[in-house]
Amino acid sequence: MRSVILTAGARLLVALLLVFSVFMLLRGHNVPGGGFIGGLIGAVGFVVYAIACGTAEAREALRAPPEKIAMVGLGIALFSGFMAFVMGEAPFTGQWLFIGATETEKGLPLSSVLVFDVGVYLVVMGAILALVFALEEEV
Amino acid sequence: MAAAQDTPLPSSPGQALAGWIAVLIASAFFVGFWQALGPVGAGGSLRWSWDWVPSLGISLSFFVDGLSLTFALLISGIGALVMLYSTKYLAGHKHFARFFVYLTLFMMAMLGLVLSDNLLSLFVFWELTSITSYLLIGFTHTSPESRRSALQALLVTGGGGLALLAGIILIGWVAGTYELSEIRAQGDMIREHGLYLTILVLFLLGAFTKSAQIPFHFWLPNAMAAPTPVSAYLHSATMVKAGIYLMARMHPTLAETDVWLWTLTIAGTSTAVFASFMAVKQTDLKQILAYTTLMALGTLTLFLAADTGYAITAAMTFLIVHSLYKAALFMIAGIIDHSTGTREIDRLGGLAKAMPITTAAAALAALSMAGFPPFLGFIGKELKYYGALAVQSEPLLVAGAVLLANALMLVAAGLVAFRPFWRGTYATPTVPHEAPWQLLAGPVILAILGALFGINSDLIATPLIKPGVDAISGGELIPADLKLWAGVNLPLILSAVTITLGIALLMVHRRMRAFLDAMETRLPSFDRGWDRFLDGTKAFAVWQTRVLQSGDMRQYLYVIFATLLVAVGGTLIWTGAFQGIPEMPGLQVKHWVVVLLIIAGTALTTITNSRITAIAGLGAVGIGVALIFIIYGAPDVAITQLLVETLVVVLFAVAALRLPVMKPEDGFPNRKLDALFATAIGLVVAAILITVTTGPINRRLTDYFEASSWIDAYGRNIVNVILVDFRAMDTFGEIAVVAVAGIAAWAILKGPKEDAK
Numbered sequence: 001m002r003s004v005i006l007t008a009g010a011r012l013l014v015a016l017l018l019v020f021s022v023f024m025l026l027r028g029h030n031v032p033g034g035g036f037i038g039g040l041i042g043a044v045g046f047v048v049y050a051i052a053c054g055t056a057e058a059r060e061a062l063r064a065p066p067e068k069i070a071m072v073g074l075g076i077a078l079f080s081g082f083m084a085f086v087m088g089e090a091p092f093t094g095q096w097l098f099i100g101a102t103e104t105e106k107g108l109p110l111s112s113v114l115v116f117d118v119g120v121y122l123v124v125m126g127a128i129l130a131l132v133f134a135l136e137e138e139v
Numbered sequence: 140m141a142a143a144q145d146t147p148l149p150s151s152p153g154q155a156l157a158g159w160i161a162v163l164i165a166s167a168f169f170v171g172f173w174q175a176l177g178p179v180g181a182g183g184s185l186r187w188s189w190d191w192v193p194s195l196g197i198s199l200s201f202f203v204d205g206l207s208l209t210f211a212l213l214i215s216g217i218g219a220l221v222m223l224y225s226t227k228y229l230a231g232h233k234h235f236a237r238f239f240v241y242l243t244l245f246m247m248a249m250l251g252l253v254l255s256d257n258l259l260s261l262f263v264f265w266e267l268t269s270i271t272s273y274l275l276i277g278f279t280h281t282s283p284e285s286r287r288s289a290l291q292a293l294l295v296t297g298g299g300g301l302a303l304l305a306g307i308i309l310i311g312w313v314a315g316t317y318e319l320s321e322i323r324a325q326g327d328m329i330r331e332h333g334l335y336l337t338i339l340v341l342f343l344l345g346a347f348t349k350s351a352q353i354p355f356h357f358w359l360p361n362a363m364a365a366p367t368p369v370s371a372y373l374h375s376a377t378m379v380k381a382g383i384y385l386m387a388r389m390h391p392t393l394a395e396t397d398v399w400l401w402t403l404t405i406a407g408t409s410t411a412v413f414a415s416f417m418a419v420k421q422t423d424l425k426q427i428l429a430y431t432t433l434m435a436l437g438t439l440t441l442f443l444a445a446d447t448g449y450a451i452t453a454a455m456t457f458l459i460v461h462s463l464y465k466a467a468l469f470m471i472a473g474i475i476d477h478s479t480g481t482r483e484i485d486r487l488g489g490l491a492k493a494m495p496i497t498t499a500a501a502a503l504a505a506l507s508m509a510g511f512p513p514f515l516g517f518i519g520k521e522l523k524y525y526g527a528l529a530v531q532s533e534p535l536l537v538a539g540a541v542l543l544a545n546a547l548m549l550v551a552a553g554l555v556a557f558r559p560f561w562r563g564t565y566a567t568p569t570v571p572h573e574a575p576w577q578l579l580a581g582p583v584i585l586a587i588l589g590a591l592f593g594i595n596s597d598l599i600a601t602p603l604i605k606p607g608v609d610a611i612s613g614g615e616l617i618p619a620d621l622k623l624w625a626g627v628n629l630p631l632i633l634s635a636v637t638i639t640l641g642i643a644l645l646m647v648h649r650r651m652r653a654f655l656d657a658m659e660t661r662l663p664s665f666d667r668g669w670d671r672f673l674d675g676t677k678a679f680a681v682w683q684t685r686v687l688q689s690g691d692m693r694q695y696l697y698v699i700f701a702t703l704l705v706a707v708g709g710t711l712i713w714t715g716a717f718q719g720i721p722e723m724p725g726l727q728v729k730h731w732v733v734v735l736l737i738i739a740g741t742a743l744t745t746i747t748n749s750r751i752t753a754i755a756g757l758g759a760v761g762i763g764v765a766l767i768f769i770i771y772g773a774p775d776v777a778i779t780q781l782l783v784e785t786l787v788v789v790l791f792a793v794a795a796l797r798l799p800v801m802k803p804e805d806g807f808p809n810r811k812l813d814a815l816f817a818t819a820i821g822l823v824v825a826a827i828l829i830t831v832t833t834g835p836i837n838r839r840l841t842d843y844f845e846a847s848s849w850i851d852a853y854g855r856n857i858v859n860v861i862l863v864d865f866r867a868m869d870t871f872g873e874i875a876v877v878a879v880a881g882i883a884a885w886a887i888l889k890g891p892k893e894d895a896k
Contacts, residue, residue: 030855032774034862040782047789067885070878077871092867094852109853113863116870120863123874127881128786134888135793 010052017045035117039124066129073122080115158226165219180602202256205606220581227577245271299348306341350382371469391613407441415547453526480568489564503586505556524630549641596621737763
C-alpha cells in the first residue's frame with residue numbers, strides 16, 4: 001500500500017527529523033535532549049520512511065546495516081571511556097578541551113562526553129532500526 | 140595413547156619453536172626460584188606486592204617461604220622436564236602449539252597459586268588451574284570419554300572452588316584482611332570464632348575436591364584421559380597437590396583443633412587405603428599410577444592432620460619424594476606406550492633388552508617409590524612411620540593404614556616398573572625401541588635426584604624441608620632430621636615388615652586382583668553415582684523449565700506477576716511500610732484531567748475486542764504518563780516517553796499484522812483471572828509509589844548533582860550530565876543491553892530465513 005502523499009511527506013519529514021535528532025543530540029548537555037532522545041528521534045525518522053517507502057528503500061537511505069551502526073556506536077562509547085584512561089584518570093571520566101578559550105570567553109567546548117553521547121545516539125538508533133526493519137520485513 | 144598414534148604430520152619449525160619457548164619459560168622460572176634457595180634456607184622469606192583492586196582489598200602479592208618455594212621449584216622444574224618430554228611425545232600433533240599454550244598457562248596459574256599471599260588472588264589462580272586442567276584433560280576433544288572426564292573434573296573441582304571462595308570471604312570478614320601473612324598471625328582468634336567450623340568445612344571442601352579425597356576422588360582416575368605428559372604434570376606432581384598446599388598453607392590458621400585432626404585423619408586414611416587397593420587391581424599403567432597418586436594425596440592429608448614435627452616433616456618429605464618418582468614413572472608409562480603401543484601390564488614384558496635406559500630410570504624411580512634404602516623414598520617412609528606413631532589421634536590405626544598402603548605401594552611399583560621390563564616376552568602392537576633423549580631426560584633426571592637426595596639428604600633438608608615445616612607449623616614445631624640410618628627402632632622394623640609384606644603380595648598379585656575385582660562389583664561406584672547425580676540435576680532442570688517456561692506468553696506473565704505480588708506485596712505487608720493514602724491537597728484540575736485520560740485509556744484497552752483499539756488505548760495511557768512528567772518538570776523523561784510510545788505503537792502495529800484475528804466468539808477464558816492479577820498488581824505498585832513518595836526523601840545526591848553538574852561537568856541539564864558523565868559507566872552497560880537486545884531480536888527474526896536460502 002503506497003500513498004503518494006505519505007511518500008512525499010515522509011521525504012520532508014525524514015530530513016526534518018534527522019536534523020532535529022542531531023540538534024537534540026548536540027544541545028543535550030545544557031537543555032533537554034541528548035543521545036538517547038536524539039537516537040529515538042532519528043529512529044522514528046527512518047521508521048516513518050520505512051512505512052512510507054518500504055524497508056528496502058529505508059535500508060538504502062540508511063546506507064549501513066542498522067545492527068552494525070549499533071555496534072559501531074557501542075565501540076565509540078567504549079572508546080570515549082578509554083580517553084580518560086590515556087589521560088591517567090578512571091575510565092569514563094569526562095575529558096574536556098576548550099578551543100579558543102580566553103580569559104573571558106569559554107571557547108568552543110569539545111569533550112569525550114559528547115563522543116560518548118554520539119555513541120549512545122548510534123546504539124539507540126541502530127538497535128531500534130534493526131528490530132523494526134526485521135519485523136517489517138518479516139510480515 | 141591416541142595422541143601418540145595419530146599419524147604424525149611433518150612438524151613445522153614454527154611448531155617446534157612453540158615447544159622450545161615453553162621449555163625455556165619453565166626453565167627460566169626454575170632458575171629464578173633457585174636463586175631464592177639461599178635466603179629462604181637461611182630462614183628468611185621474600186614478598187612482593189602490587190595493588191590490584193584496591194577498593195576490594197585485592198592485591199597481587201607474592202610470598203616466597205619454604206613451602207611455596209618447594210612447590211615453585213617442583214612446578215617449574217618438573218614443568219620444564221615435562222615440556223621437554225612433550226616436544227617429542229606430541230611431535231607432529233595437529234594442536235601441538237595449542238598444547239604448549241595450555242601447559243604454560245597452567246604452569247603460570249599454578250605458580251601464582253602457590254606464591255599468592257592474597258587469598259582472593261590465590262582463588263583466581265586456583266580457578267585458573269581448574270580451567271586449564273579442563274582444557275588439558277579434554278585435549279583429545281574428539282573423544283567423548285575425554286570430554287566427559289574433563290567436564291567431570293571441572294565440575295567437581297569448580298564446585299569445591301565455589302565453597303573455597305565462600306570460605307575465603309568469611310575468613311576475610313573475620314580477620315579483616317585477605318593477606319595470608321596477616322591472617323596467619325590471627326590463628327588463635329579464628330579458631331575461637333563462631334564461624335570457625337563453617338570456614339573450615341568450606342576450605343576443606345575446596346581442598347578435598349582439588350586433591351581428590353574420598354568421596355570426591357573419582358574424577359582423578361578419569362582425568363587420565365589426558366595426554367600422558369599432562370597426567371605426569373597436573374594429575375600427579377602439581378595441580379592435585381594444590382589442595383594439599385592449601386591445607387598446609389592454612390595449617391597455622393585452621394589446624395590444631397580436634398575437628399581438623401579427625402576430619403583430615405579419616406579422609407586421608409580412607410583415601411590412602413582405598414586407593415592403594417584400587418591401584419594394585421588395575422591393569423593399565425596409567426590407572427595404576429593414578430590410584431597410587433590418590434594414595435599419596437591421602438597420605439599427605441593424613442600427615443597434615445597432625446601437629447607434630449615428625450608428621451609435618453614426613454608430609455614435606457613425602458611431597459618431594461612423590462613428585463619426583465611419580466612424574467618420572469608417568470613419563471616412563473608414556474614412553475612404554477609410545478614404544479610398544481600398549482599400556483596393559485598383562486601384555487608387557489621383557490622390555491629391558493630393547494629399552495635399557497628406560498629400564499634403569501624406571502628401576503630407580505620404583506625403588507624410591509617402594510621405599511628401599513638408600514633412596515629418598517626410604518627416608519620418606521621412615522618419617523611416615525615416625526609421624527604415624529606420633530599422631531595425636533590413633534597412632535596404631537594410622538600406622539597400620541600407612542603400613543598397608545606402603546606395602547601395596549611396593550606392589551604397584553613392581554607392577555609398573557619391573558614386570559613390563561623383565562618377566563617373559565610378549566608380542567606388543569609395535570616393536571619396542573629405546574626412546575629419544577627428550578623423552579628420557581625427565582625420567583632419568585628425576586629418578587637420579589630421588590637417589591641423590593636419599594644419599595645426601597642435606598641437599599633438600601636445609602633449604603627446603605626445614606623452612607617448609609616452619610611455614611606449615613608457623614614456626615612452632617621442630618623439624619625432624621632426615622636420616623638414612625637412625626639405628627634399630629620401631630620405624631625400621633615397620634619398614635622391614637612393609638617390604639616383606641609387599642614382596643609377598645606381589646607374589647600373589649594375580650589372586651589378589653581377582654579377589655579385589657570380585658569385591659569391587661559389590662561396592663557402590665562413585666563414578667556411576669556422579670552420573671546419576673548429573674542426570675538428576677538435568678531432570679530437575681527439565682522439569683522446572685517445563686513448569687516455569689512453558690513457551691506461553693500468558694504463563695510467563697502470570698509467573699512474573701505472581702512473583703512480584705508475593706515478593707513486593709508480601710514485603711509491604713510484612714514490614715508494615717504502607718501507611719495508607721495520605722492527603723493530597725495540591726491536586727488541581729489539570730492533574731485530574733490527566734488521571735481521567737489515563738483511566739479512560741486503560742478502560743478502553745481492557746474492554747475492547749479489537750487490537751488496534753487496544754493499542755490506541757495504551758497510547759493514550761502513555762501520553763498521560765508523559766503529561767505527568769511535563770507537569771512535574773522532567774522534559775527529558777517526557778520526550779523519551781513520547782518517543783518510545785510512538786515506536787511501541789509502530790512496532791505493535793507491525794507485529795499485530797502477524798497475529799491471528801481476534802474473534803469475540805472465541806471468548807477470553809482467563810479474563811477474570813487476568814482482571815484479578817491486573818488489579819492486584821496495580822494496587823501493589825500504587826502502594827509502593829505512595830509509600831516511597833510519602834517517606835522522607837534523601838536529597839543528598841540531588842544536591843550534589845545540582846551543585847557540581849555545571850562546575851565539574853560543564854553541563855546544565857542534570858539528567859543528561861548524569862547519563863553521560865557522572866554515571867557514564869552505567870549508561871555504557873545500558874546501551875550495551877540495548878544493542879544486544881536489538882541484535883538478538885534481529886537475529887531471531889532474520890536468522891532461520893537466511894539459513895533457508
